[in-house]
Amino acid sequence: MSLAEANQPISQASPMAQDALPFPVVTTTLDAVINWGRSNSMWPLTYATACCAIEFMSLMSPRYDFARFGTEFMRFTPRQADLLMVMGTITYKQAPILRRIYEQMAAPRWVLCAGACASTGGMYDAYCTVPGIDHIIPVDVFIGGCPPRPEAYIDAAIKLQEKIKDESFMRERLGRLRERGEDIPQ
């Protein structure tokens, strides 16, 4: 097989060339592979300030087994985490800290906002409570409840996986390259 022939996309390769390969071949897109990997290895960083985190403890236990969704490793440093889980009331005093932790996370990063307090401020309609962390950082999935049941966390994880599978790594990369001024035809 010539080099030009080998560099051809396999789907366009001739049936003869496929037959000639000594191993089975699956054709797919790069996006599908990357999203499959990302959506099944969301390593969480917990930002736990209140009782929603108590539900998170049972969520990580064998009964609910959150690790099934790829959140196997709890990372206690933002540098190694993909998923920031904010569980509990966020006050204005904490807001700069939460913002900074989010900024320290490497892309791609996702935020899961659990419970009434983190989503809306909850019952703390006061001078000191942030009315929803979406005022500080972008949020991908909100979970209602006070506190939410572990089933709600699992539902949110599935929703987030669907969202990740919708993303396109190649399109984002193209946008980044265009931002940097590289001349890429439309």
Next chain:
Amino acid sequence: MSIYSNNLAPANKASALANRIKTFESLAGFVSLQVDVTTHQGQSAIVDRKDLRTAVLALRDKLGFDMLVDIVGIDYLNMTGYQGPRFAVAYIFKSLHLAGQRFQLKVLVSEEDAVIPSIHDLYAIADWQERETWDLIGVVFEGHPNLKRLLNHFEFVGHPLRKDYPAQKRQWLSMNDPMLDQLSDRLRQKGFELLDPVPVNTPAVEDIIKGSRQ
């Protein structure tokens, strides 16, 4: 069991009232006192702020009130039927060896001149209690060594428990509160040697924008 509660059994209520009247009369031998008519059964004694330290010293050393339970700031703004200065600060005392002995002192101050002498040297707990009262109500405690905010952030503006502070007002804060000024002093007192912090290398904006292209 508090004498400020209305849910006491009648016998206890009567003895608590008798205790309070006895303390009031004893304390009136040291400083001039008034009965606070705005509270239930005159539960607190009003003292002028220039007599506060004398009254607290008499309570602590002569009458056996060796515990300061709380310092409470009160804002009387727009209170129905109230005439008088806007702010009050109430000091609640308790005796550890005389059963059932409690007493409340109150100091009234106006908004323009909200200054009260500090009692941090008489009761150690008053240090933080006065900082909290200053933080939330805005009464200044004269002579306090470190009168800075206790609960709110150092960038916070205003005193949130004042009745005219807008309840829905939100304040954005730019950084976290390091509290290093106090911490480093405490560490030095304990004999630790503090190294100079590593200088932070902040890149210029142009370098960030250029990024990996250069």
